[in-house]
Amino acid sequence: xxxxxxxxxxxxxxxxxxxxxxxxxxxxxxxxxxxxxxxxxxxxxxxxxxxxxxxxxxxxxxxxxxxxxxxxxxxxxxxxxxxxxxxxxxxxxxxxxxxxxxxxxxxxxxxxxxxxxxxxxxxxxxxxxxxxxxxxxxxxxxxxxxxxxxxxxxxxxxxxxxxxxxxxxxxxxxxxxxxxxxxxxxxxxxxxxxxxxxxxxxxxxxxxxxxxxxxxxxxxxxxxxxxxxxxxxxxxxxxx
Numbered sequence: 303x304x305x306x307x308x309x310x311x312x313x314x315x316x317x318x319x320x321x322x323x324x325x326x327x328x329x330x331x332x333x334x335x336x337x338x339x340x341x342x343x344x345x346x347x348x349x350x351x352x353x354x355x356x357x358x359x360x361x362x363x364x365x366x367x368x369x370x371x372x373x374x375x376x377x378x379x380x381x382x383x384x385x386x387x388x389x390x391x392x393x394x395x396x397x398x399x400x401x402x403x404x405x406x407x408x409x410x411x412x413x414x415x416x417x418x419x420x421x422x423x424x425x426x427x428x429x430x431x432x433x434x435x436x437x438x439x440x441x442x443x444x445x446x447x448x449x450x451x452x453x454x455x456x457x458x459x460x461x462x463x464x465x466x467x468x469x470x471x472x473x474x475x476x477x478x479x480x481x482x483x484x485x486x487x488x489x490x491x492x493x494x495x496x497x498x499x500x501x502x503x504x505x506x507x508x509x510x511x512x513x514x515x516x517x518x519x520x521x522x523x524x525x526x527x528x529x530x531x532x533x534x535x536x537x538x539x540x541x542x
Contacts (some may be wrong), residue, residue, distance in 0.1 A: 321348040322441045325368035327359035327385065328352075328403065329377040333426065337372060340430050341437065356380030360388045363395055370437050373420070374403045375411045383414045390419025390524060399440040416531060419524045422446025445527040475521055476536035483520075484538065486513040490526060491533035 324341055326349060328334040338349045350366050353359035357380040363371060371389060375382040386400045402415045402423035412423050421440040424433065439446050476484065482503075489499045500510050517523065521532045533539045 319346075321346050322370060322437060323348055323350045323366070323368045324437060325349075325351045325353065325359065325362055325366060325371045327354075327356065327371060327377070327382065328374040329354055330374075337433070340433060344434050347434070347437065356382055356385030359385045363389045363398060364392065367395060368398055369441050371398060371400045372403055372424075372437070373400050373415070375415060381411075383411060383418055386415050386420050387418035399443075401436060401440050401446060413531070416447070416527055419528070421525060421527060445525055447527050447530075476532065476538050479517070479520065483513055483517055486510070487517055487521075487529060487533050488538060490514070490517075491530045491539045 324347060326334055326337050326341075328337065331354070334352055334354070338352060341347050342349045350368055351362040353362050355377045359371065359373065359382075360380065362368075371386075373382045373386055377385075382402065386402070389395050389398060389400060400415075400420040402412060402420045403426055404412055404423050405426050415423070422436075422445050424436045424446065428436070436446050476487065479487065485503060486499060489502055494502065496507070496510050496514070499505075500507060503510075505513075514526075514529075517529055518525075521529065523529045523532055
């Protein structure tokens with residue numbers, strides 16, 4: 303598994319070869335059971351819980367500590383965004399990754415969920431193999447969201463509101479970065495991988511990871527997706 307900098311984490315929780323433990327939070331019973339039926343038979347994967355609303359998702363996440371939570375956004379009571387925020391803010395669930403389920407590719411709610419700490423989003427009408435691949439991708443520590451799609455999401459939101467979102471950098475935060483850190487952040491926002499950033503800037507792998515680690519800490523970002531949000535919302539990158 304990799305960390306947000308692109309380096310292996312050496313994560314060892316669970317037995318070697320243990321299956322990816324998935325919690326499904328979806329208020330529609332039919333879709334909830336369908337998702338479980340698709341994932342449960344998959345080699346190396348296990349559905350450990352089903353939640354019908356956000357409050358139940360938070361409770362089950364705390365109890366079961368799943369590797370991945372498939373989270374519907376629009377649920378009765380506690381929304382998927384608030385549930386995601388509570389799960390991602392729990393230090394005991396630092397290794398749990400949240401993957402958002404949505405009906406639309408560009409949804410105003412998705413940006414809020416990404417700010418809250420979600421790793422990406424998945425369309426509800428996706429094909430079964432893409433669902434399986436998505437769960438594996440976020441479990442490996444990667445973000446399931448292209449910078450291009452994220453730019454479209456940010457462009458839909460008023461910048462004044464977006465910049466005031468808790469946990470995401472303001473323009474002043476980005477301005478306080480070193481020139482090299484801003485360069486790295488800009489390249490991350492443009493979708494470059496670590497190896498591509500290293501070549502672009504002529505820096506070593508260790509230096510690149512060091513810059514990304516510093517960016518995550520200084521901008522209060524959980525992962526690379528939140529770094530991209532910070533770059534757009536601070537005005538470093540123009541989404542238009």
